Amino acid sequence: xxxxxxxxxxxxxxxxxxxxxxxxxxxxxxxxxxxxxxxxxxxxxxxxxxxxxxxxxxxxxxxxxxxxxxxxxxxxxxxxxxxxxxxxxxxxxxxxxxxxxxxxxxxxxxxxxxxxxxxxxxxxxxxxxxxxxxxxxxxxxxxxxxxxxxxxxxxxxxxxxxxxxxxxxxxxxxxxxxxxxxxxxxxxxxxxxxxxxxxxxxxxxxxxxxxxxxxxxxxxxxxxxxxxxxxxxxxxxxxxxxxxxxxxxxxxxxxxxxxxxxxxxxxxxxxxxxxxxxxxxxxxxxxxxxxxxxxxxxxxxxxxxxxxxxxxxxxxxxxxxxxxxxxxxxxxxxxxxxxxxxxxxxxxxxxxxxxxxxxxxxxxxxxxxxxxxxxxxxxxxxxxxxxxxxxxxxxxxxxxxxxxxxxxxxxxxxxxxxxxxxxxxxxxxxxxxxxxxxxxxxxxxxxxxxxxxxxxxxxxxxx
Numbered sequence: 001x002x003x004x005x006x007x008x009x010x011x012x013x014x015x016x017x018x019x020x021x022x023x024x025x026x027x028x029x030x031x032x033x034x035x036x037x038x039x040x041x042x043x044x045x046x047x048x049x050x051x052x053x054x055x056x057x058x059x060x061x062x063x064x065x066x067x068x069x070x071x072x073x074x075x076x077x078x079x080x081x082x083x084x085x086x087x088x089x090x091x092x093x094x095x096x097x098x099x100x101x102x103x104x105x106x107x108x109x110x111x112x113x114x115x116x117x118x119x120x121x122x123x124x125x126x127x128x129x130x131x132x133x134x135x136x137x138x139x140x141x142x143x144x145x146x147x148x149x150x151x152x153x154x155x156x157x158x159x160x161x162x163x164x165x166x167x168x169x170x171x172x173x174x175x176x177x178x179x180x181x182x183x184x185x186x187x188x189x190x191x192x193x194x195x196x197x198x199x200x201x202x203x204x205x206x207x208x209x210x211x212x213x214x215x216x217x218x219x220x221x222x223x224x225x226x227x228x229x230x231x232x233x234x235x236x237x238x239x240x241x242x243x244x245x246x247x248x249x250x251x252x253x254x255x256x257x258x259x260x261x262x263x264x265x266x267x268x269x270x271x272x273x274x275x276x277x278x279x280x281x282x283x284x285x286x287x288x289x290x291x292x293x294x295x296x297x298x299x300x301x302x303x304x305x306x307x308x309x310x311x312x313x314x315x316x317x318x319x320x321x322x323x324x325x326x327x328x329x330x331x332x333x334x335x336x337x338x339x340x341x342x343x344x345x346x347x348x349x350x351x352x353x354x355x356x357x358x359x360x361x362x363x364x365x366x367x368x369x370x371x372x373x374x375x376x377x378x379x380x381x382x383x384x385x386x387x388x389x390x391x392x393x394x395x396x397x398x399x400x401x402x403x404x405x406x407x408x409x410x411x412x413x414x415x416x417x418x419x420x421x422x423x424x425x426x427x428x429x430x431x432x433x434x435x436x437x438x439x440x441x442x443x444x445x446x447x448x449x450x451x452x453x454x455x456x457x458x459x460x461x462x463x
Contacts, residue, residue, distance in 0.1 A: 015188040022184025023177055030176035034169035041165050045158050053153040057138035061149040068145040075099045087154035094147040105152055118148045194222050210237040254297050261290050299426040317463035318353045320379050321345040327357055331364045336374040344379050348463040355434040362427040363454050367392035371452055381460055388456045391447040402444050406432040
């Protein structure tokens, strides 16, 4: 997985799904609990208010009844004796006449079916919207004085309390959902940490650090994974070391016979003019192939040493402008344009001069062999690093081959179009190994004027 893919794992990745499931579960649970709590609170508050209002209505009805037992008492006077709160109103019916304590509320505000029930001698209560809010009407028949008592109670206070409860449960549900989402994020992070450790370890191993191993951290569930992964890396390391030893041993064994062949070819070269024409052509081919074979063996030995880590860094102050000029001057072919940033030219760097020369020579040889020759060599400072770039005049490197060109013996599908010789296929592999040894990296991109640009980036370490 790339770094970009790792940092964008929130795009419906596993951790995102875990967090979303926790958040959804928390939302569902909190919503159900909020609804149940609100329903219970509503029933309790409304019922309590209705029961209190009913008791108060019966008490007030008795007061009116006692007052009306006296024939001299006027119904309005009886109503005036009531101690009513500002939110309550009373409507009284007696002998077909209607009386009230409020000008705004009278018979016309009472539902007709509700009036009929109470006038028929049955007590009743009902929630209605008489004023701007919800009200409760309690009807109490008073047969002793041939009257019917209606008292209207405002339920605004209950509605206000329910509003506070609604806000509270909604905030509680939101807080619960957020808390469960955070819990899901934490659980997902803890759960996926072993997977991330495996990913980091695999990336480290792919970068060349074969000493990386997984630690189960005492978790019995992770021990099989850690053991299997470590066993795989051990087997891989053993195989790579065997291959490296094989290549190194074969290269060493080939050096002696190649030296003998080269010596014999050199002797023949001295008597080249004495040979027939066809023999001279054969001799030239033999000498060229022996030289090519020697380069392959030497590069294989160098690559084996670099991969084995036996070729230690030799750090010394190096002025890159001088190194580039000297290397380009010694290289065959038309000299490219050299651009060295002033800051780089004026600052000696503490680096491995031999490796830098080897990298630059290989990049120039690669440009000459596959890219029609180097057109420019650029050295600049960038974000705490120094970049050395070699541009060529070839067709460029396809995107699908840009990582593979640094593998050993890879020449690419376009090698037949990029030059007349195929090279050894080890030059760019050595570039990658030397870059890694200097804590840097190498890559290829499109050159501004066409062709390919091979870039070496190493840390900026002023001497």
